[in-house]
Amino acid sequence: MRSASVIPACLLTAALGTGCHPQKGGPSHVGATSDSEEPRQPSGVGTRSTFTLSDGLHVVLEENHAAPVVALQVWMEVGSADDPPGLEGAANVVQHLMQRAARGGGATPASEARTGAWTSYDETVVHTLVAAPFVDDGLRALSSALTSPSAPTAADFEAARAEARADLRATRGDPQRLAAAAAMATAFSVHPYRRPLLGTDGTLADLTLGRLRAFYEQAWGAPQATLVIVGDFDARAIREKLASLFGAWRRGTAPSPRAHEPEQTEPRVAVSTADIGDAELALAWRTADFRADDRAALELLAAVLGQGPRTRLDDEFVRNRQMARDTRAFLFAARDAGLLVTSATLGAGPIEETTAAILDEVGRLAREGPTREELARARTFVERQEVTEKAGVEGYAHRLGLYATVAGEPGREAAYLKRLREVDAADVQQVAARCFRAANLSVVATLPVLRGARSEDRVPRLLARLRVAVTSVSARTATMTAKAARGADVRDVVTYLLPSGVRLLILSDDTADQISVRAVWSGGARIENTHLSGAASLIARLFVRGTKTRTADQLAAELGDVGGRLDGFAGLDILGLRADFLASRWEHGLDLVVDCLRNPRFAEEDVEQDRRVMLEAIRLRDNDGANVAQRLFEESLFAGRPYHEDLLGTSESVAALTRRRVLDFYRSGYPLRGLTVAVVGAVEADRVADRFQALFADAPAAALGATSTPPAVAPPVLEPKEIVRFGPAGQAHLVLGYPGVTPSDPDRLALDLIAEILNRPARRLAALREPRGLAEEIGARSVVAVDGGAFAVHVAARPESLDLAVAAVRAELARLIEAGVTPDELATARRALIARRALAFERRGAVAMALALGAALGDATRSPKRDLDDLAKLKLEDVARVARRILEPKREVLTVVRPRELGRAPTSGRDLGANRSALALAGRPALQKQDR
Numbered sequence: 010m011r012s013a014s015v016i017p018a019c020l021l022t023a024a025l026g027t028g029c030h031p032q033k034g035g036p037s038h039v040g041a042t043s044d045s046e047e048p049r050q051p052s053g054v055g056t057r058s059t060f061t062l063s064d065g066l067h068v069v070l071e072e073n074h075a076a077p078v079v080a081l082q083v084w085m086e087v088g089s090a091d092d093p094p095g096l097e098g099a100a101n102v103v104q105h106l107m108q109r110a111a112r113g114g115g116a117t118p119a120s121e122a123r124t125g126a127w128t129s130y131d132e133t134v135v136h137t138l139v140a141a142p143f144v145d146d147g148l149r150a151l152s153s154a155l156t157s158p159s160a161p162t163a164a165d166f167e168a169a170r171a172e173a174r175a176d177l178r179a180t181r182g183d184p185q186r187l188a189a190a191a192a193m194a195t196a197f198s199v200h201p202y203r204r205p206l207l208g209t210d211g212t213l214a215d216l217t218l219g220r221l222r223a224f225y226e227q228a229w230g231a232p233q234a235t236l237v238i239v240g241d242f243d244a245r246a247i248r249e250k251l252a253s254l255f256g257a258w259r260r261g262t263a264p265s266p267r268a269h270e271p272e273q274t275e276p277r278v279a280v281s282t283a284d285i286g287d288a289e290l291a292l293a294w295r296t297a298d299f300r301a302d303d304r305a306a307l308e309l310l311a312a313v314l315g316q317g318p319r320t321r322l323d324d325e326f327v328r329n330r331q332m333a334r335d336t337r338a339f340l341f342a343a344r345d346a347g348l349l350v351t352s353a354t355l356g357a358g359p360i361e362e363t364t365a366a367i368l369d370e371v372g373r374l375a376r377e378g379p380t381r382e383e384l385a386r387a388r389t390f391v392e393r394q395e396v397t398e399k400a401g402v403e404g405y406a407h408r409l410g411l412y413a414t415v416a417g418e419p420g421r422e423a424a425y426l427k428r429l430r431e432v433d434a435a436d437v438q439q440v441a442a443r444c445f446r447a448a449n450l451s452v453v454a455t456l457p458v459l460r461g462a463r464s465e466d467r468v469p470r471l472l473a474r475l476r477v478a479v480t481s482v483s484a485r486t487a488t489m490t491a492k493a494a495r496g497a498d499v500r501d502v503v504t505y506l507l508p509s510g511v512r513l514l515i516l517s518d519d520t521a522d523q524i525s526v527r528a529v530w531s532g533g534a535r536i537e538n539t540h541l542s543g544a545a546s547l548i549a550r551l552f553v554r555g556t557k558t559r560t561a562d563q564l565a566a567e568l569g570d571v572g573g574r575l576d577g578f579a580g581l582d583i584l585g586l587r588a589d590f591l592a593s594r595w596e597h598g599l600d601l602v603v604d605c606l607r608n609p610r611f612a613e614e615d616v617e618q619d620r621r622v623m624l625e626a627i628r629l630r631d632n633d634g635a636n637v638a639q640r641l642f643e644e645s646l647f648a649g650r651p652y653h654e655d656l657l658g659t660s661e662s663v664a665a666l667t668r669r670r671v672l673d674f675y676r677s678g679y680p681l682r683g684l685t686v687a688v689v690g691a692v693e694a695d696r697v698a699d700r701f702q703a704l705f706a707d708a709p710a711a712a713l714g715a716t717s718t719p720p721a722v723a724p725p726v727l728e729p730k731e732i733v734r735f736g737p738a739g740q741a742h743l744v745l746g747y748p749g750v751t752p753s754d755p756d757r758l759a760l761d762l763i764a765e766i767l768n769r770p771a772r773r774l775a776a777l778r779e780p781r782g783l784a785e786e787i788g789a790r791s792v793v794a795v796d797g798g799a800f801a802v803h804v805a806a807r808p809e810s811l812d813l814a815v816a817a818v819r820a821e822l823a824r825l826i827e828a829g830v831t832p833d834e835l836a837t838a839r840r841a842l843i844a845r846r847a848l849a850f851e852r853r854g855a856v857a858m859a860l861a862l863g864a865a866l867g868d869a870t871r872s873p874k875r876d877l878d879d880l881a882k883l884k885l886e887d888v889a890r891v892a893r894r895i896l897e898p899k900r901e902v903l904t905v906v907r908p909r910e911l912g913r914a915p916t917s918g919r920d921l922g923a924n925r926s927a928l929a930l931a932g933r934p935a936l937q938k939q940d941r
Contacts, residue, residue, distance in 0.1 A: 065230070079141055136406075159225060191279065290364060301342075380434075392430070514860045526686065541670070556608040573591070575587070616666070623657065688857065732903070777817050835888060
């Protein structure tokens with residue numbers, strides 16, 4: 010809205026003395042003036058005042074004493090879009106009348122004033138630039154210009170109409186202007202923006218002096234005008250003169266209301282001919298008006314596409330594919346609506362192919378957003394245009410007038426420039442995604458006239474081909490960007506299934522300033538064979554080693570920009586990526602996550618470096634007795650099943666993991682349709698889903714690959730097994746265990762509770778350590794896995810106590826099966842387990858991990874809260890039943906690693922080979938740790 014308040018003209022006095030020379034006899038001081046110097050007068054925004062005269066004329070004054078010139082401009086809120094139907098071009102004739110009057114209406118020949126005028130769709134402007142001493146001449150010239158169209162002479166009218174016809178003829182020789190006009194005419198169906206800006210020969214011929222005067226009397230008056238004065242003048246003196254020169258101007262009524270443009274619902278295609286040398290192609294998309302918050306991002310989008318020395322369209326279609334001779338883009342941002350237009354001067358290729366290619370390219374920009382380099386170039390170009398225009402007094406006055414009339418407030422430019430500097434790649438991508446929709450598209454081709462052609466059937470033929478091309482691209486885009494299917498809300502978690510097959514789980518928490526993302530595939534060791542053992546662990550390390558478009562250093566720098574961390578992980582059944590970053594940078598953070606998942610670089614040097622690190626870890630692991638015992642247990646328990654291969658791999662398998670083998674395995678074993686992503690934090694679910702949808706939109710189902718099939722699962726152990734091996738000197742290690750359960754097994758939590766009961770201090774297994782001293786370390790735990798987990802007791806003992814420790818563990822497990830647990834044991838263990846697990850989910854990352862794991866492993870309704878509720882419901886009979894089911898002596902597997910110095914040969918049992926791969930007790934499985 011306009012402001013009727015007045016800002017005082019003189020608020021501060023600045024006297025910096027710049028450029029002054031010291032007086033003889035003493036130094037010059039900042040702020041000092043000589044007797045012959047006048048004090049510096051205030052300049053700039055602080056002097057701006059806005060007010061309205063009695064006749065309704067709006068005035069904006071701003072003193073600037075840097076140069077001895079004054080720019081005076083009258084902005085009429087009447088333009089060619091207000092021309093009466095059938096009299097298109099009338100506003101342009103009015104501006105020529107005003108311009109003629111201004112040039113001869115007050116300025117003396119000695120003033121050398123620069124006077125002009127122009128007409129646009131929304132405004133007509135008459136302006137003059139005068140030397141400061143002649144500011145009164147400029148005021149009289151503009152006053153004369155405003156009143157002259159009320160009663161022009163016939164000669165003046167004919168001269169102005171002749172000049173308007175000359176303007177019209179000049180546009181006919183400009184192919185780019187013809188293409189832009191054709192795009193406007195197609196994109197707008199009823200709004201007057203669709204009409205020719207300067208009219209036609211016919212409408213100018215129909216315009217009479219009487220019709221022009223009637224139009225002027227109706228639409229042109231003081232309330233529709235803004236007078237802008239900027240420069241070296243005294244605001245108080247100017248204000249005293251304005252009332253006499255402009256205060257009695259006619260008020261008029263107002264232009265007739267403009268037709269409202271309905272929303273576009275399908276693409277539009279038009280083909281025409283003109284007297285041009287090469288075919289012109291224009292693609293246009295409707296946008297918001299000049300006042301919209303998105304305008305800064307749209308300006309940058311247009312610049313990325315086709316403004317400046319290096320643009321996306323120029324690089325791709327002129328330099329690379331040579332489908333066009335020249336490309337351009339501009340944003341038409343007007344009072345009622347906007348239009349983003351890309352255009353090209355074409356070569357000899359089929360126009361429909363170029364159209365489809367450009368649509369594909371802008372679609373990619375809508376999905377991926379601009380690169381950092383593109384955005385930097387575009388921002389520099391747009392900002393330079395903005396500030397360059399304002400570098401002169403006349404250009405500065407132009408910006409004030411534009412914002413005063415079209416935006417309604419001259420001060421809104423500052424907010425726009427601030428936004429222009431703040432817009433990031435995610436903002437531009439979001440605007441592009443909203444703009445570049447098929448239903449919002451208009452395609453216009455302008456063909457050269459063929460001299461002597463017997464028929465003009467090429468126009469309808471091209472029209473048909475273009476419609477097919479646009480429909481094809483639109484259908485492909487619709488498939489790629491179909492709205493994510495939103496599932497039922499479960500425990501406040503919103504689920505989506507994207508067209509690419511990616512499953513999203515989003516939990517909004519507006520108290521969290523950090524966003525936690527966990528992306529999980531089902532896979533891991535379960536889908537690895539002997540030759541690929543360790544591949545998931547290697548891939549997890551390579552995730553953060555850079556992508557196809559970001560080096561590791563660039564990725565680290567951008568993670569710093571979003572205040573984030575990013576790392577990969579792998580487990581028995583999973584491979585994934587975890588990320589945390591600032592909620593205020595969530596779009597950029599998601600971009601980094603998806604880039605790592607979809608475009609990992611897997612550089613040869615990175616594969617080699619990480620492979621060496623893993624081989625060293627394997628060497629250390631295989632020389633640790635506890636790890637060897639654990640690995641022997643797994644090899645025996647999971648014999649013939651996927652998990653008998655170690656997650657970290659063996660020295661042989663890891664040494665054979667080449668870049669090509671790892672990359673092929675990643676592409677085939679981890680398709681997008683198997684990916685689950687959980688997001689927890691201060692985000693809006695639909696916005697996050699839209700962002701992911703755009704990031705995965707170009708992944709058609711045919712390109713997703715097939716999930717690797719794990720080896721056939723052998724039946725679980727049905728008879729007891731015992732394996733004893735020699736190990737390093739020191740402690741003896743044993744693992745005594747049984748086949749366990751899957752993540753979906755209803756007894757999963759009861760088995761966890763049994764482990765908690767056995768591990769309670771000074772009770773059960775702990776009593777074997779103190780006071781009996783049979784074990785130095787002891788503990789039970791349950792590990793779940795998709796193809797069946799394990800329940801095991803791990804013991805480290807003195808070699809001489811080993812046999813007694815084994816017997817004591819067996820006796821304690823037998824007692825648990827036969828006598829069960831007491832109510833006190835159950836209540837105490839249940840409270841402790843519930844409390845510990847609840848506290849483990851204090852961080853949102855742990856919640857996100859639980860959600861992602863549950864959905865990825867087949868239980869989309871699993872949540873931390875549900876597990877705690879189910880734990881609280883467990884009863885004594887549940888514990889007894891599960892103990893009898895799992896702790897079955899006939900299914901027992903015992904592995905022992907004892908020092909060689911005892912001189913004992915291994916006891917009878919299946920020989921699985923010494924020093925095979927083993928997984929550290931503290932590290933298997935990695936996802937059982939608290940996720941922080």
